[in-house]
Amino acid sequence: MADITFTTATPFLFTVSGELNSAGEVVCDLRPSALTPTGVLLAENNLDDLDDAPTALTNLGGTATGVAVFTAENTPAAQAAIGAGTAGSAVFIAATTADAQTAIGATGTGQALLTAADATAARTAIGAAATTLANAAGVSAALGNFADDAAAATGGVAVGALYRNGSILMVRVA
16 A cells, blocks of 8 residues: 555645555545544543643643633632632622622622622622712812913912913812
8 A cells, every 4th residue: 555645736745545546546435434533632522531631731821820720620729720719719600699798708898899889889898979079079979171270269279279370280289
């Protein structure tokens, strides 16, 4: 039996293993049962035909941590592989958002803050209105635009509070 190679004009190589008969024709068995691929992974084997699974994981770019997660025997082992502590493990297996919040020690206020739909709801959760937060920081709810400290004073900006002059942030000092 001889290997016969056919090459087309395009970059394509087709190799058939067979024999030449007396008429010079290639005789080969192309039935699926006769074609036994070697060095090929077959989908139906679900990767069970790998010779060395750990090397395959490394070849696929698996890091030490990634390989440890893939080969972990159970959920706690996978969590340990990524360094999840007790609270982290509890978060991973929490059945509900509230359970996860409890696992990290969130108070009722903290839970409301974590689940706030928007900034207004978050401020409500911690008992602060927008103007309260702005005034506490010495910032008017909408920074006024004033040419100088005198104009800012006329506009009601307190000493030590912020205002702007165009795109420049200013602090009223007098």
